[in-house]
Structure formats: structure tokens, C-alpha cells
Amino acid sequence: MIRIFSDEISNPKNFVVTLELVPGRESVGRSVDTLKGIARDAFGDGRISAVSITDNPGGNPSLSPDVLGSEIFKCGLDVIVHFTCRDMNRVGMESRALQLARMGMKNILALTGDYSGKGFGGQGKPVFDYDSVILTRLLKSLNKRLLTSGDPDLFFTGCAVSPFKTTEAETLAQYGKLDKKLGAGASFVITQLGYDVKKFRELISHLHQKRMNPPVMGSVYLLSPRSARAMNKGRVPGAHVADTLFDQVIKEWTHTRSGLKTAIDRAAKLGVILKGLGYRGIHIGGIHRSFKTVGAILDRMDEIEDSWEDFLTEFNMGMGNANTYYYFDKTPAPQKLPLPSRIKEKLTDHYPHFLLKTAHTLFFDKNARLAPVYRKLAEVLTKTNKTWLLKLILEDPMKKPLLSCQSCGDCAIQHLAFLCPESGCPKHTRNGACGGSRDGWCEVHTDKKCVWTRAYHRLKYCGLGHTLGQELVPPRMWELNKTSSWINFHLGKDHQG
Numbered sequence: 001m002i003r004i005f006s007d008e009i010s011n012p013k014n015f016v017v018t019l020e021l022v023p024g025r026e027s028v029g030r031s032v033d034t035l036k037g038i039a040r041d042a043f044g045d046g047r048i049s050a051v052s053i054t055d056n057p058g059g060n061p062s063l064s065p066d067v068l069g070s071e072i073f074k075c076g077l078d079v080i081v082h083f084t085c086r087d088m089n090r091v092g093m094e095s096r097a098l099q100l101a102r103m104g105m106k107n108i109l110a111l112t113g114d115y116s117g118k119g120f121g122g123q124g125k126p127v128f129d130y131d132s133v134i135l136t137r138l139l140k141s142l143n144k145r146l147l148t149s150g151d152p153d154l155f156f157t158g159c160a161v162s163p164f165k166t167t168e169a170e171t172l173a174q175y176g177k178l179d180k181k182l183g184a185g186a187s188f189v190i191t192q193l194g195y196d197v198k199k200f201r202e203l204i205s206h207l208h209q210k211r212m213n214p215p216v217m218g219s220v221y222l223l224s225p226r227s228a229r230a231m232n233k234g235r236v237p238g239a240h241v242a243d244t245l246f247d248q249v250i251k252e253w254t255h256t257r258s259g260l261k262t263a264i265d266r267a268a269k270l271g272v273i274l275k276g277l278g279y280r281g282i283h284i285g286g287i288h289r290s291f292k293t294v295g296a297i298l299d300r301m302d303e304i305e306d307s308w309e310d311f312l313t314e315f316n317m318g319m320g321n322a323n324t325y326y327y328f329d330k331t332p333a334p335q336k337l338p339l340p341s342r343i344k345e346k347l348t349d350h351y352p353h354f355l356l357k358t359a360h361t362l363f364f365d366k367n368a369r370l371a372p373v374y375r376k377l378a379e380v381l382t383k384t385n386k387t388w389l390l391k392l393i394l395e396d397p398m399k400k401p402l403l404s405c406q407s408c409g410d411c412a413i414q415h416l417a418f419l420c421p422e423s424g425c426p427k428h429t430r431n432g433a434c435g436g437s438r439d440g441w442c443e444v445h446t447d448k449k450c451v452w453t454r455a456y457h458r459l460k461y462c463g464l465g466h467t468l469g470q471e472l473v474p475p476r477m478w479e480l481n482k483t484s485s486w487i488n489f490h491l492g493k494d495h496q497g
């Protein structure tokens with residue numbers, strides 16, 4: 001019987017199981033045959049609603065999920081295609097979406113994506129023209145076109161969330177972005193991988209508090225020493241394995257057979273806990289060789305399902321950081337930074353924030369008293385082809401030292417506590433943090449704070465922490481590249497116009 005993932009996950013009575021497949025860098029050969037074999041067995045087993053196929057994981061080239069997915073789809077198993085924003089601009093992304101629609105593969109997991117890895121000749125150019133929120137909106141708008149053209153089979157878009165964050169800023173940034181993704185049209189949620197049950201509960205409580213009830217699937221993984229090490233060292237963005245768990249996994253795998261048995265048991269225990277907590281399904285990862293292990297996890301889940309609460313203590317080891325922030329705990333007493341850090345924070349964050357905010361109120365508010373004068377000036381400079389003059393003598397000298405301005409011409413600093421998403425975030429995220437930050441540090445530049453963490457601290461300092469990333473910010477207007485953003489704003493040419 002052909003199972004339809006969107007129907008199954010949308011029915012609250014179902015507990016859905018999906019399986020993640022990770023293609024390699026081959027178009028034929030053993031790795032492809034193995035994945036197709038796993039998919040074939042999953043279909044035969046009958047307990048898997050769909051396989052999800054990753055899109056150049058880790059930013060490294062691999063067989064396209066569209067191609068592999070279409071072969072699996074034709075065999076009768078439903079497919080979720082991972083769709084990232086890293087490798088294509090908006091034109092390529094829309095074209096890819098149309099191609100997927102044409103192929104009938106409309107379950108999409110919309111992701112910002114890991115940062116670029118290495119291809120032939122070295123590191124790839126990171127595109128990130130959209131973020132996952134805008135991609136979700138694109139798919140929603142394509143649905144309208146599908147309906148108009150008489151196709152009732154629409155894109156069914158899901159999103160990811162990483163609840164496994166240790167700091168207040170990252171936690172709130174993740175949930176804020178999740179709200180936006182759901183608002184933009186995401187119909188289901190898949191968590192990143194982690195082992196802190198309190199964080200799994202926190203996500204569900206957040207959704208209840210917001211009166212949102214999307215189907216949420218929790219990630220479950222067959223943890224081997226290799227994958228546990230990568231996650232523990234932060235090499236898998238968004239996934240989290242604490243030191244204690246990592247040490248435990250290493251000990252368990254002293255003998256491969258017992259290691260595998262314990263890994264299956266751990267995956268099954270987490271699976272039943274998630275079911276007990278109200279998750280609508282599990283998303284199984286870490287299966288690279290055969291479907292047998294998945295069958296063993298699901299069999300074990302059947303055996304232990306009723307006693308899920310007995311296993312909670314095993315997943316209560318926290319995030320390995322005594323200061324981990326939990327949204328629904330009583331607010332912990334704010335930790336006072338040492339004096340040099342406080343001075344640095346004021347100089348690098350709070351004072352520039354105050355300065356730019358004041359300048360914005362005076363010069364870049366359509367309701368400012370002098371707004372008509374600025375507009376007139378902008379018109380005169382445009383008519384006389386002198387906009388470059390303003391940019392050269394005023395705009396660049398102010399914005400370059402303060403913001404490392406990239407002259408995108410469509411300034412978005414006001415949406416990010418006056419930090420720049422172009423120069424400050426390697427993925428140029430305009431609608432919230434990606435899932436890859438770790439203890440507040442950037443996934444890509446690990447010696448720099450995530451720009452969204454900095455923005456949160458700036459806003460919190462002014463009592464506005466709750467406003468972080470609330471607005472839906474359209475993608476950058478590339479037609480304005482290298483022009484004066486000040487003039488563009490006053491003439492209503494930029495994204496605010």
C-alpha cells in the first residue's frame with residue numbers, strides 16, 4: 001500500500017516514522033545501491049511513512065536528493081526532499097521547486113542549510129540568497145500557482161528547529177524563528193538531534209504557549225562513536241551530544257556487538273519518550289548500511305512503549321553546561337560579566353546600538369519631521385546623477401567602520417538591532433538565527449558571537465529582548481547592489497518601500 005506522508009502526519013491519531021538517507025558523492029555504485037536497498041526494505045516493512053533525503057549535507061557535494069528521491073518515489077515510498085538555501089540563488093531555487101513539483105515530489109524540508117563545504121577545486125561559494133523562512137514563503141506562493149493551474153496536489157513544507165541550545169539568546173532566537181516559519185506556511189516540524197528531554201519538553205511547551213499545534217517529529221539517531229564524536233565536537237551543526245554521553249558511547253562500543261545493541265536500545269527509548277511527550281512521530285537517522293537496524297529500533301519500541309517514563313532519567317543528563325537556559329524554568333539570576341568584558345560589551349554593542357538607533361530615528365523614519373526634506377534631496381541627487389557623492393562622502397565613511405557595510409543598497413540593520421546581516425552573518429540570515437550556533441558562538445566563524453546572540457543582548461539591554469526577529473524581512477534586493485541605501489530608502493526603492 002502506498003503511504004502518503006502528508007496525510008499520515010496530519011492525522012493526530014498517527015505516530016509517524018520517517019527515515020533519513022544521506023547520499024554520497026557517487027552517481028552509481030555501492031553507496032547508491034545501499035540507499036536504494038534501505039528504501040526498498042523500508043517500503044516492504046510497511047512501518048515507514050517516508051524517507052527524507054539530505055541536500056549536500058555539511059555543504060559537501062553529493063548525489064542530488066531530487067534524483068535519488070524520484071527513483072525511490074517511483075518504487076512507491078513517499079519522499080521528503082531536503083531543500084537548502086546554500087547552493088542556489090532565488091532563480092535556481094524557484095526553478096528547482098518547479099522541477100520537484102513536476103516530478104510529483106512535494107514534501108519539502110525547507111532549510112537554511114549548513115555552511116558551504118568543499119567541492120572540486122576547494123570551498124564552494126556560499127549563496128544564501130534566501131533563508132528558510134523566505135523559502136517557505138516561496139513554496140506557499142507556488143502553491144497558489146499550482147491551484148490556479150488546476151493541480152490540487154500542493155507542496156507540503158516542513159521546517160527544522162534546534163531546541164538544543166544552552167544560552168537564553170539562542171533559545172529565544174530559535175523559537176522566534178520557528179514561530180516565523182510556521183507563520184510563513186510550514187506544516188510540520190522536525191527537531192535537530194539531542195538527548196536532553198527537558199529541551200524536548202520545552203519545545204512542546206513553547207508551542208502550547210503560542211497556541212500552535214503543528215505535528216512535531218523528534219530526531220532519533222543510531223549513535224556510533226564516530227557520529228557521537230562529530231556531534232560532541234560541534235561538527236554537525238545544531239546536533240548536540242554532551243561530554244558524559246559521548247564518554248558513555250565510547251565505553252559501550254568497546255565491543256561492537258554490544259555497542260550496536262545499546263545504540264538500538266537508546267534510539268528506541270528516546271523514540272518512546274518522544275511519543276509519550278506528545279510528539280507526532282520520530283525521524284530516524286544514522287542508518288547507513290541496512291534497514292535491519294531500523295526494524296530492530298521499531299520492534300524494541302513496541303516492547304517498551306508502555307514504560308517510557310521509566311527511561312526519562314537516562315535522558316536527563318542536560319546539555320553538559322551547568323548554566324544551560326531553560327525557557328520555562330524560573331529566570332536564573334543574571335550572571336555578572338567581569339569588568340573588562342562589561343566594558344567591551346558596552347563599547348562594541350550597547351554604545352554603537354544607541355548611536356545607530358538615534359541616527360535611524362532622526363534620519364530614516366518616514367515620520368521624521370525632516371523626512372520630506374531628505375526625500376527632496378534624494379530626488380535632486382538622483383536626477384543629477386550625484387547619488388555616488390552622498391555615498392562616498394557620508395554614507396560609506398559612517399557605515400563602513402561601524403557596520404563593515406557591504407554596500408548592498410537595501411539596508412536591513414534596523415531588523416537586527418542595528419547589526420548587519422550581510423557582514424555580520426556568513427549565511428546573511430534576515431529572519432532569525434540558523435540552527436548551527438553553539439553556546440552563543442557562530443557555526444562558521446567559531447571565534448565570533450552569533451550575530452543574533454549579539455542582537456538579543458543589545459535589545460535585552462533596552463528591555464526589548466522579546467522583539468528580536470519579530471518582523472518578516474523580505475530577501476535582499478539585488479538590483480540595488482552597490483547603490484546608496486540612504487537614497488534608496490528615501491525614494492521608497494528598498495524592501496521597506
Ligand code: SF4
Nearest residue numbers: 425434442443450451
Ligand atoms: S552568525 Fe549566527 S545565524 Fe549567522 S551563520 Fe553564524 S550562527 Fe548562523
